[in-house]
Amino acid sequence: MNRIKQLFQDKKDILSIYYTAGYPNLGDTVPILETLEKSGADLVEIGIPFSDPLADGPTIQHSGETALKNGMSLNVLFEQLAEVRSKVKMPLILMGYINTVHKYGIEAFAEKCNEVGVDGVILPDLPFQVYLDEYKDTFDKFGVSNIFLITPQTPDARIKLIDEKTNGFIYMVSSASVTGAKKGLSDEQLAYFDRVNQLNLDNPALIGFGIGDNASYKETCKFADGAIIGSAFVKLLGESGDLHQNIQSFIKSIKG
Incomplete structure (x- = not known):
């Protein structure tokens, strides 16, 4: 069974973490992934840095710029992930922009994802x-x-239609904005979550954009199968201190 489907069958209140490949340092991609799994993350989205990331706020844009300067590319990322399935069991998603994938070749990209154990993509x-x-x-x-x-x-x-034609999960963007941690949920957001729930979709749903602490994680889990945290985690990666200890403390603080 697909690892994504298995995860949603086995667990509730899924915590998905996004971070940018090659940030803060080029060789950090897999060590961060391993630490996330050991710390209790359920699902990981690894960002493929791109020079014009339209959907990303300043925190993730900065991480992408740094990763590109570090030498990260799709080829390098696939090299880093070559043996990842001997170390990491949780579902793994790549997130990026279609231009990068198109340049690599759609079929070559899909085949390489399968080869290294990537379960899904977000473009x-x-x-x-x-x-x-x-x-x-x-x-x-x-x-x-x-x-x-x-x-x-x-x-x-x-x-x-998206629910009918896809088989991973539905990514519910909490608001029509770029990425970035925000405080609290508005009445409009709550009405939106309720509207989607009333559709009785076949696929599970995760809520992303604006989630960055225990309170927002717990709140969004009331309306979906879990939450996605990106900017708050990427910001943490740029802070000083022991990277792995910082990650462990962060995941613990989110899950409570």
Whole structure:
């Protein structure tokens, strides 16, 4: 069974962590991944740095710029992940922009994901219809799930179509903004979460954007199968101190 599907069958209140490959240092990608699993993270999204990250706020943009200067690329990332499945068991997702993947080659990318044990990909700027028409068969061939984002502005019919045509999870963007930790949930957000829940989707859902502490994690878990934390964790990686100890303390503080 796909590791993503198995995870959602086995656990509740999933904690997914996003970080940028090659940040803060080029060789940190896999050590961070190992520490996250040992510390209690359930799912990890590794960001592929890109020179024009339109959906990212300043914290993740900075990490991407640093990673690119460090020498990170898709080729380097796949080299780093070559033996990762001998060390890490939890589901692994790559998140990036379609231009990077297109340059690598769609089929070559999907095949390499399968080879190293990547379970899914998130490509925020890949139009859903283009995915269905041109790429879905290729990703299905290699058993790689595509996860798509929905926002408070996404119509019910489109949410249902995404649910019908994908098999990972639904990424519920908490608000129509770039990434970045924020405080509290608005009435509009709560109404949005309730609306999505009323659709009775087949796929599980995780809420991302604006989650960065125990309170926001616990709150969002009331409305979905779990939460995604990105900017708050990436900010932590840039702080001084023992990296692995910082990660362990962070995950403990989120889960409580």
